[in-house]
Amino acid sequence: MRSKMYCIVTFFILICHMNGYAQQTKRICDTIPYEFIREKIVIPVVVNGVKVKYIVDTGGQTGTMWEEAMEMKAESAGSLVSISDFNGxxxxxxxxxxxxxxxxxxYQIDELNTMVLPEVGMFKDLGVAGILGGDAFAQTVITFNARKKIMILNYPYRPRGLKIEDGVEMFAGTTHHSIVNVKVGGEMKKMLFDSGAQGFFSISKDDFIEFREKGLCNQADQAYGVNGAGLVGLGEAVDVYKGSVPELDFLGKRFTNVGSITSPNSRSIIGVDILKYGEVVIDYMRNRFYFFPFDDEVEDMGGAPKTWNAGIMPRNDRFEVTTVWSSMKDQLSFGDEVVDINGTKLTGLPMSQWEIEEIMSTIEGEQAYIVILKDGKEKKVEIRKE
Structure with a gap:
């Protein structure tokens, strides 16, 4: 009788153990539809019962604006997080x-560290609470499919049928950044896949100079200024280069005449536009990165990007010339105040980079003018795309 009872108890414990193990290793495969707004991937998230939206930024670190963090009842960790933004x-x-x-x-995370950010105009415009970096997905495998505008989240296993040898090593470090080797002109260079970065390719200034000296990059023009805003606004004005690399191979997909404008970042970036050409799978737990092209065609990217030869952005509570390309160096200076763009008065316009981009994008043709205010006098200056 005692032996029979012992067997029953042992069997019961075994069943409980098996059920517990099954529960711990339950396979999750969730599809998350996303919005693609101004070249940002935006997903719905629920934090402590509060429904919000976040930008998915594989090149960043999770950050939440202060007001939204308070609504979510975020707790203070009593320490600081140090980062470098877009401008370094x-x-x-x-x-x-x-x-x-x-x-x-x-899929739910019990706790997640976040930077507590001041109000960020871009986040307000997009209606998001902040950004989710790779740290938010550190225990998952995520798939980006831009054609369907979905992310697929797998836990704790890879998607069925995905072999580890189909991917490449990812150098994620402690920041969970999706850094992989990319081949440029036959030479390998570590680059960051950044779903939060617009465009296809952003080359670091250091990489541009190195590639140029090795004959792997062609320079088309040079400017002085800044070409983007980070979390803390505009960085310091520096030399900016524009050019192209003749050939770039991203995990088996070949691109030629890949144009770019240099950034002050320490690392070159493959931006969100890579998703137009294939599926990206990031296995954060195993540090493996996968890219599955939609086709095997070689893509001609058209060479150095055509841009206006004067860049304008909000700075010092007004709109200023923030990039001066070589053809304009005798007519404009970094910091000149701009009061009119091709007949559109800027007085009263919100201090937003997107407002300027919207005005510039509606200009027909490749010539226009701006009006700058210098020494109390207005001066009309012709600008052009080149």
Whole structure:
């Protein structure tokens, strides 16, 4: 009788153990539809019962604006997070802790560290609380499919049928950044796949100079200024180069005449536009990165990008000339105040880079004019795309 009872108890414990193990290793495969707004991937998230939206930024670190963090009842971690933004500017933010983060119907994170950010105009314009970096997905495998505008989240296993040898090593480090080797003119260079970066390719200034000296990059023009805003605004004005690399191979997909404008970042970036050419799968747990092209055609990217020979952005609570290309160096200076673009008065316009981009994008043809205010006098200056 005792022997029979022992067998029953042992069997019961075994069943409980098996059920517990099955529960711990439950396979999750959730599809997350996303919005693609102004070249940003935006997904719905529930944090501590609060429904919000976040930008998915594989090149960044999770950050939440202060007001939204308070609504989510984020806890203070009592320390600071130091990062470098788009312009390479170092900045520190208070660290907070988010609780109960529902990333998909079946996947929830109990706790997630977040930078607590001041109000960011771009986030407000997009209606998002902040950004989710690779740290938010550190225990998952995520697939980006731009044709269907979906992300697929797998946990704890890779998608069925995906072989580890189909991918390449990812150098994620402690930041969970999706850094992989990319071949440029036959030479390997570590680059960051950044879903939060617009465009196809952003080359670091250091890489541009190195490639140029090795004959792997062609220079088309040079400017002085800044060409983008980071979390802390515009960086310092520097020399900016425009050009192209004759050939770039991204994990088996070949691109030729790949144009780019240099950035102050320490690392070159493959931006969100790579998703137009194939599926990206990131296995954060195993540090493997996969790219599955939609076809095997060689893509001609058209060479150095055509841009206006004067860049304008909000700065110092007004609109200023922030990039001066070589053909304009005798007519404009970095910091000149701009009050009119091709007949559109800028007085009263919100201090937004997107406002300027919207005006510039509606200009027909490749010639226009701006009006600058210098020494109290207005001066009309012709600009052109080149």
């Amino acid at each position: 500017t170092g900045v520190s933010y208070q660290k907070g802790i988010l609780k109960n983060i529902q990333l998909s119907p079946n």
